[in-house]
Amino acid sequence: MTDMISFPDVVNWAVPFFIAAILAELLWITFKGRGGRYETRDALTSLVMGAGNVASGILFGFIAYGLFMLLWRITPFDLGTSLWIVALCFVLDDLSYYWVHRFGHRVRWVWASHVNHHSSQHYNLTTALRQTWTGTFTFMMILRAPLILLGFHPAMVLFVGGMNLIYQFWIHTETIGRLPRWFEAVMNTPSHHRVHHGRNPRYLDCNYAGVFIIWDKLFGTFVPELDEDKVDYGLVHNLGTFNPLRVAFHEWVGIFRDVLQPGLSWRERAQYCLMPPGWSHDNSRGTSEVIKARYVSQHPELAGTPGLPHNPIGQAEKINAAHKNVI
Template structure:
């Protein structure tokens, strides 16, 4: 398995990403918006670099496990255009469940929150990723694909293409896209996902295909009359990429490892329960019995 395949794929897309950011910046500036700030752009790109480095190291370390797991595959797929399309759809299905779990399981949210912590919605927000995804276990959601029978190298490639597509939905200059809104994740759908408006929280988890949200009851249409408030309930207020990466880990582990008398099942809930459970405990400054 080529451990640098994801990084190489995203690197090849980099010129297109750059062109889109320049166009977006010029359009927003012409409209009088100040969505781009140098401090945030530097922070977002730093987070992207740390994320890619962590993913590369993790893939190298996990490669023997992936290849070992692949030997127990149920089927053998030759890599044809048809099987790659099937793999793309299946990987997007598993991405939906990873993304949904990342909003409802604190251990996963501790990584994913970095992506949501920006109060802006522009193309650079797509680069706002966490280096702790390998630790939280994002890769576990791709292992069923290897057991089914897709080669690990193909899985890594499709994951990279999925993430590459998602760059293009992080913008507010693109309005609704007609019939495409019925099938694909679009900027309109993803703006909803990044909102902290009560009507929009924990909705639209799609990677590429919005059909998963529609099938599983997590879809909400963007309302033209509702001004979107981007970010998270408790803002980080820091351009330091390490603060952005680790602030929720600190909250989670402080609660779970507290010296206060706390039942073991409560400590487990701080780690693997809903993030809201831990947030409520942190607000009160006490453990919950």
């Protein structure tokens, strides 16, 4: 078993491609008049968020890598670095990403880090760069630990993770419609990921895939893009600001405000951190399930259509009440 294995920093290598693709998309939209929108302040915010993500990686990257190397030293397995092992690592890492991403929408502590990626009301290639500054503090790197313990070298795991991020860059666009059916069936595409960035009730909390959309189909979280329900991008409650500091930290501030409310039990304080976004101890807000249920109660003809439940009127309140019994 060896510690000294290196893989290229593919994300840095891809930066010129990112820049060229953004310029090409901007020119296409400008001259063709379709395929999305660019707003200068919004795009600049995304670029600043991307730069901050790189800086946070430099400052805190040693934490995840140190954990991975510690696990590497205690695992008895070493699968080597053959092409097939790298390919297998890529697939399993994408499965890990699916669960990290799903937790990012279902656990408020993790959502506080991920929410900035959904904060743009536009959907173009700069949106892909709107990345977290606080990912280390969600401790989601622990979901990659099984890969290290199975014998995949930490450098390989980070390499395939970089490849995953590069793949996801190009799917943040409206200039590409639906792709061939066989490709849409297996891979994550702009159509699938547009849905993930929607604030429409039917599009909340779905399509978590990084590269392979098969994970969403396997675990029941897939929702197709519907022509009759055009994607409305952004958050359920949009921020109304381009301030990168607020974009990066607003949900963390919200968590601490909620946790420090007077008169709460310790259980309720923990629930404000660990329950889905929108949970509240007094049912004054709504989780995605509640939003979907209320939407169906207002539009009963849509019950059971993709992304929407068969919930009767009043189910929204039952869901909120059930949430109170968790933790």
